[in-house]
Amino acid sequence: MKQYDVAVIGAGVVGCAVARELSRYCLKTAVLEKELDVACGNSSRNTGMLHAGFTYKPGTLKAECAVEGNQEFDQVAEELNIPFKRIGKLVVGFDDHDRENILKFKGIGETNGVKGLKMIDKEEMNRIDPSAGGEFAMYVPSSGILDPMQYTIALAENACENGVEFLFSHKVENIVRKDQVYVIETEKEEVQAKWVINCAGMFAPEISQMLGYPYYETKGFKGEYFILDKKAGKHIRIPIYPAPNDKGGFATHATPTVDGNVLVGPDSYVTEDREDYKATKEHLDGLIADGQKMFKHMKREYFIRNFAGIRWKRYNPETGEILDFLLEADQKNPNTVNLVGIESPGVTCALPLARRAVKLLVEKENPKRNPDFNPVRKGIPRFSEMTLEEQKAAVRENPDYGEIVCRCETVTRGEILKAIHNPLGVHTVTGIKNRTRATMGRCQGGYCETRITKMIEEELGISPEDVRFSKEGGYMFTGKVRED
Template sequence: MKKQYDVLIIGAGVVGNAIARELSRYKINAAVVEKDLDVSTGTSSRNSGVIHSGIHYKPGTLRARLNVRGNALMTDLCRDLKVKIQYIGKLTVAQDDIDVETLHSLKQQGEANGVPGLEILDKDQMQKIQPGVGGIRALHSPTTGIICPYGLTIALAENAQANGVDFYLGNEVNNIVSNGQGFTVKTSAGESLSASVVVNAAGLYSDHIARMVGISDYSIYPCRGEYLILDKRLEGSLNVLVYPAPRKGGAGLGIHLTNTVDGNILIGPSNEYVNEADDYACTAQIIDTLKKEGHELLPGLSTSDFIRNFSGLRPKQTPPEIKGFKDFVIESRDDVPGFINLVGIESPGLTCSPAIGLMVRDMVAEKIPLEEKPSFISERPGIVGFFNELRPEEQADLVAKDPDYGEIVCRCEQVTKKEVLDAIQNPLGAKTIGAIKYRSRAMMGRCQGGFCLPRIVQILQKDFGYRPEDYLLSNAGSQLFTGRVR
């Protein structure tokens, strides 16, 4: 049976969920279709988690305008959704006179975009902000911040769902038919969904989705960035983000040090074009390079400080022989009425996401009348952060109400059984090990699940009836166990 919607959003990354949450304010039927078994499994969870100020993009471009507006919207959005955000600022560091010229250009560009508080610092001023930082000059951008990217994406999705948006996880779109009045979308899980408006927010696969409706104007070139995660022993080593001055022709902003809101430091990303949109490999050569860069930027690093590596993919519109950046594509197509196309939403897509939500809402309003609903729930229930970040008296109150708060499952991150249970019973119904990890931070500490994963497996078996074949790391085919042994 075909299910009817006013708006269907393809892709459950941060941009798709920001659009869904914005549309959930109105009296329409909306749904999100996602090929993976959870939201935020691709680009939206595999990045630096930086809220950019807006210095890097040409004035007048979509990237520039949406970046600055999205940055300004983040504080209130994160307050409502109970998502941690910290505006700690950034130093973009020059090592030579050519880099200094770049800093002046970035400052001029940022001011044209409306970025406040930009200042070029000398060596003494740099040291006051970040002792030990190298370089001869730095551009300070105080409105640069950090956020948990998958935390924001999950929060947007849960709030959208609480306001009536349906989610079809594990449903890869394999066919879209336009009849001039709307669309029929068919998925790998056998769903047949109809909608008056379809929004293509498929990220790395946005060109593929566009071609399904006859739009062949765009190609996506996946560009892989690898990262190293440092142990929390180094928490407090950085007061601000530290970036190198970008060099012309690069595919990214260079390898840098990035604080996270959870206390780790990231080194990366590299940039390397790859052939496949799911090639998340990590390579020995790049890891060695990142370690070398890390030692140069933080001389006190030891080998044991590197606890994990990962990679992410940028959906670039520029091929390897050109590199650089192209502006975002966000368009309402006249040749395919009702199809709203988003292509090449790479960095600063995370920062831009709330502003993109507003922009796409206005495009939808040109196709469908939007009437606000008084029942819209703007705030997400719960606390900001995790149990181990609460004051002792707050922790005691929660333990008194629910003893599962008093049982530690993950020693490294001090994650309680109650938090693990809440992650398993999440509103979106995602049931993978990755879903538990991203919602609770269990398995994210120094031992990377060596202690807590067996305990989580036991909880899933005893409390939820899991069989060996039910344990998936992230998606279909990622079984943790292949059978029983005596």
């Protein structure tokens, strides 16, 4: 049985942030994840916004961590070598009610410590981004855009390089406390740990109950998105959000990505299924109608993909009130930290939450600092972002950079080989995609997916039947169509 000082349950953005913070100390740490890679749940199914913190109730953990996470992110992005652009945001309005709500949340933002909030007129909106709908707006200069998958991968790889072990396909089925340690029963094996930190995201209520805490009620607010081609990305400079509703929620918005695409969405409706990621014609049609109000270039010819994400919010079942993030430690459940209801803005809040969770352990255990901890992680250099001279130098140093595998995104064989041999040992097709952007272009893998699959087989010496698309049961091949 594997034994650890700390077991983190869940390898979403918060779990990986907790793992990175734990790696600052001399602790034997493992992250248990039910999927084959990090960021397979809602950590990868969101808008990729670095939120400023103006829609969250002052004094809440959510507000505090959002502002803290926002203000530190330039340094975080530099340390982890991830793409990030602090390009701001426009929150647009059409009528007096919109103006009233925008001013209300401008005041909340200023109370929370959000810097630089400013009301602007139509003329100034057009100078900032002529593609925006609306008659006036609040300009939010501290907002930014990032790739949530790259961010989660970077946190995990940095944690791994600093000594944390990632155990994939380890779905937690039960937790029992014996002789002052926790025995965690998973689908694959039993794991022992002195401490357990619950970062299970949508399944956090189930893990909470296993640890001896209450089963906290959560409600799933599902949102669907369109991904627009980079041709549409040329028409938008800044995220464009509608005025928040009376409770601080947003309807459909348009957001440029760090890679040049545009996300239009999400809408919002309640779902009961933990992993209800199916797309629906009804809601996608609604996105088209609503998206055109925000972004004048919302055209069907630009659509290349759609997806859905779910915000699992903790709520009071008696009143229906949506509750704050929960981060707790209880003496009745010693050596545990429980995080429940970590939804939007979870990406922005991940490291501030991680620091608070790890602090509870450190105050009790007083572990030694890891003298070899290195906060810097180097990602895979992107051939498409190099200058011509840099590209020539890369090919001279490694001829694999001279072979383009993904034509749409200009991803080379050299990049894909680095992704196959990543620090976490992930080799799903989606894992390669998330590390390189191969298959994310206009043809969505029509040209390169089979080539990537072949490279995985050859590099790892595995059979075609052993290659997975994303999940354990997601076979790329189940056998030959015909005999040789």
